[in-house]
Amino acid sequence: MPPKGPENTWAEQGREAEIRDAYARRDKAGKRALYSWQSPAELLARDQMFLRLAGLLRHLGFRDLFEQRILDLGCGRGELLRRLREWGAAPRNLHGVDLLPDRIAEARELEPSIHFTVGSGWELPFEDNQMDAVFATVVLSSVTDPTGRLDLAREMARVLAPGGALLVYDFRVSHPRNPDTVGISGKELGRLFGGLDLVERHTLTLAPPIARRLPIRSGALVLTLEALMPFLRTHGLFAFTKPIPEGRNAG
DSSP, rough: OOOOOOHHHHHHHHHHHHHHHHHHHHHHHGGGGGGTTOOOHHHHHHHHHHHHHHHHHHHHHOOOTTTTEEETTOTTTTTTHHHHHHTOOGGEEEEEEEEEHHHHHHHHHHOOOSEEOOOOTTEEEEEOOOOEEEEEOOOOGGOOOOOHHHHHHHHHHHEEEEEEEEEEEEESSSSOOOOOOOOOOOOOOHHHHSSSSSEEEEEEEEHHHHTTTSSTTOOHHHHHHHHOOOGEEEEEEEEEOOOOOOOOOOO
């Protein structure tokens, strides 16, 4: 991988500052509470995502997670990695990277045995082909600059081992009142991960503004609307694999 010059470093720092500022504004406005365990709609959306993710991992051949080297980019408080640990992944093989120091501090407090790092997704502290799986959950949509998204995607693909899986869960559509995020369509993912093979794609998650307005005990209604009205599903779950060079075995 070529060394990064001053111009690239400056650009990355600018992108990172924009993301930090956006999250600071969200936290100050109290929007972090929308994603709390105290929100029934949020709990249901997470459970549905994890259920679909578990099935996807099985389909991709990840039957035993114990020896799998896994990276969660934009890990936040480490919820996904803690769930993977519950599914059998060894903490020594779990790595989380996030730009926000307060999120990483909370993640370390919640699970000290997992490797959490404050760092940049544009310059990951890992060797080429080091990870068996890379996750990005609502990460790409936070990078509003198309070139920045492409650079980030290339770095994710760099650390992924041949035969490994890259899984993306993100907004499919842009929110007209949220300039800090952008929808990530299947076409955009094709641009970002053109060197990888798309093997699975699913739409899920009832539009949060609708789900939050439904009665607290309306889980069945949420699932019914999600099933019958696919145009109301705001998120996508995509799985890519990295091709294995000819004449070479994975691992």
